[in-house]
Amino acid sequence: MLLNISTTHNPATDLSFLLHKHPDKLQSVELATGKAHIFYSEATTDNCSVNLLLDINPIELVKNNRNNSSDFALAHYVNDRPYVASSFMSVAISKAFSTALNGKCSKRPELLDQVMDFEVKISVLPAPKGGELLIRRLFEPLGYEVILQRHQLDANFPEWGDSKYYTLNLKGACKLKELLSHLYVLIPVLDTNKHYWVNQSEVEKLLAKGEGWLGNHPEKEQITKRYLRGIGGLTRNALDRLIENDLEEQPIEVEEESEVVKKKESLHHQRLKLALQELKNSGAKRVVDLGCGEGKLLKSLLKEKQFEEILGVDVSYKTLEKAMEKLHYNEMSPKQKERIKLIQGSLTYRDKRLDGYDAAAIIEVIEHLDLNRLRSFERVVFEFSKPKVVVLTTPNREYNELFESMATDSFRHTDHRFEWTRKEFSNWAGQVANSHGYDVEIKPVGEEDEKVGAPSQMAIFKLSEL
Template identity: 45%
Template structure:
């Protein structure tokens, strides 16, 4: 099976694709897999155009011996199948292994290229695609690709037999290379709707690592999740709940008939993250804040909305992660801002548990879904830095309500793997009162999201006012 990626980037020699992929254009490199051998070769490599090809040769006998009776290809189908010839989860796994550093967006020698979109053309000659070309377009077009998907005939000599379940796929667009690789890693098995390995609970983590930055905003997020996870309802519920915490995705209802992809959806619910943003923006308007600092801004979702609101005359986003700040810069389109707009918005790296004079001088500070990521022994340091030293007139804090987690069926533990704790309503109230008393604030606690009579709301907001 074969996949090619081509670029004609005018900003730099096209052969810089080799730097981004960490694979030299003048070499043929092979990478052993448990099911065969992946080979990387460059059919063309000039300053104007460069193409890398990933060729996967599958050892069908070795693959059959490693598969158990739970495999969908058990018995004769283990030996007579399309796995050696059509792009599938085998190619997705090989791609993830061979281009692992590129998928992370790391290229020290060409980091500026790795961080920005490139003109790319991706070609997959034979791809299993349940649903045909329309489904391929449905999944890839919202990600910024122009999609050319053509059905492969069962046999050109017998046109009356019609189309097979395979498509020939060509994607063109200006997309960051790391994003393109991660999208392929997720969507190849989604289109095929089959995997060559057993899926355990860690499959949710794999999905979020590859799809966390783009999947949550995809209009077919639920369908992608269901198909990627083999329509295992419990795993899908967990994945969708975690995506809801990461991005603008509602708590998904995966109770619909998994075989009916064209079922009429229930009335759309407002995503929880959208409700958080609305609650924070309303509170900022209520206190009349004109200068705001987003502490722990992440990829810049809230900051993007703050920048779009011209009531705010000065804004800042802070995060400990350089990667998140790069994403935030793209989210607010910092490079495309006029000089005057750029002076209004700043992004900088900082740790919220250490004093930093850049945190001070704002009317309001926002800690949206941040405190639960701090180790409890370090929480006092954050309180001192934000409330005691920076001391803005208003501090807004949102955090999950752990009592509401019971309503996420299949969710065990915290809503996100990086949460160090999650508070009940009483615990959050007690923390707010203690911080307000210690640092000279008054505080009002509010709920965010649908109200359950026993468990309250999914998120909670503390509005701290100084004096």
């Protein structure tokens, strides 16, 4: 089984420093059932390509087999384990690339936060339960472009149909530590026959390697359950301990007639109306709604003939399904369907599907991100995707004191990770604009109070050359 990781980052050989593996040397590490070999197929300034090759010993595999539950008498001897990426590959990654996986680089520590363009190839990956759809649901929300090639059972007998095996190619921009942690966790998720004993220590490994991304993954429950072989107690423990909550959390329950609810309902319509007007004023024809939720802004955009292409993006697959229902997507005319597309994606990982749009709407989204992920969000939107116009809104924390039912220092929504004052928002928007070549204008959203301002605030970013 072979894992290949390549980068065209300049200089591409920075990858060798992060991996602590010299390009001129063939290196090997011992595994319980064989060896893992690390070698470079190319190491130049323009491209660096490292390979992790597993050489599994079939005899040791039988000796160390912990799963004797197969109904197939020769299962110990006739199986695909030496040839496919499985839990063995995850263990090999942790041993061969331990320093990079743990975010350490003694010689070049500044490289640890470097986002690089990566291409990953895994030959061959089994997906016996879930197939292509599962693989895409695991990797696409993390910002990867997923290219899959499914293999026939036997090319000489096409009538036998396709196998459960795929060659997986991933393309994306991220830190190397993030890439390795994604592979370390998600490869065993696809393996229904793990070679190691699953106990509490596996919970600790999952939480450690999933820190910063697993909690926000739309498939976090399935990932956790499959990684821990469906063991209920371990799965519940892991889910309870995940620090980050995904965006599907329900808002805090308050009395239906409370002042907060009334203000939010009124403010919501004002916010969407103002955002729509700014998008229209921009002259944009191709618009992307980042964090589209259940599609309320998308519905308004569809009513305007000015917008010829509309893209809705959300991290939650279930929310996108609700958006399709509320947009009555299946009942749309073919011409109308051509105008709109909904995709699953994260705003903290580069996604080339977001490139080239005239305008982007980001309505009440950033406050759901951890502050330490905000820098990644800025780069994804303003450095890589770089729409000509960005319309962004977020709550004004100062206004919260006017909501009588809110406790002091609490947030308007249980999933908010922060809320900014007007000055904090203005400073952040100005810094982003200066760093990425935009001009920015700040506007209030909703009725203004003389002391604390408006309940929400909007920034309109425009590329400086416009």
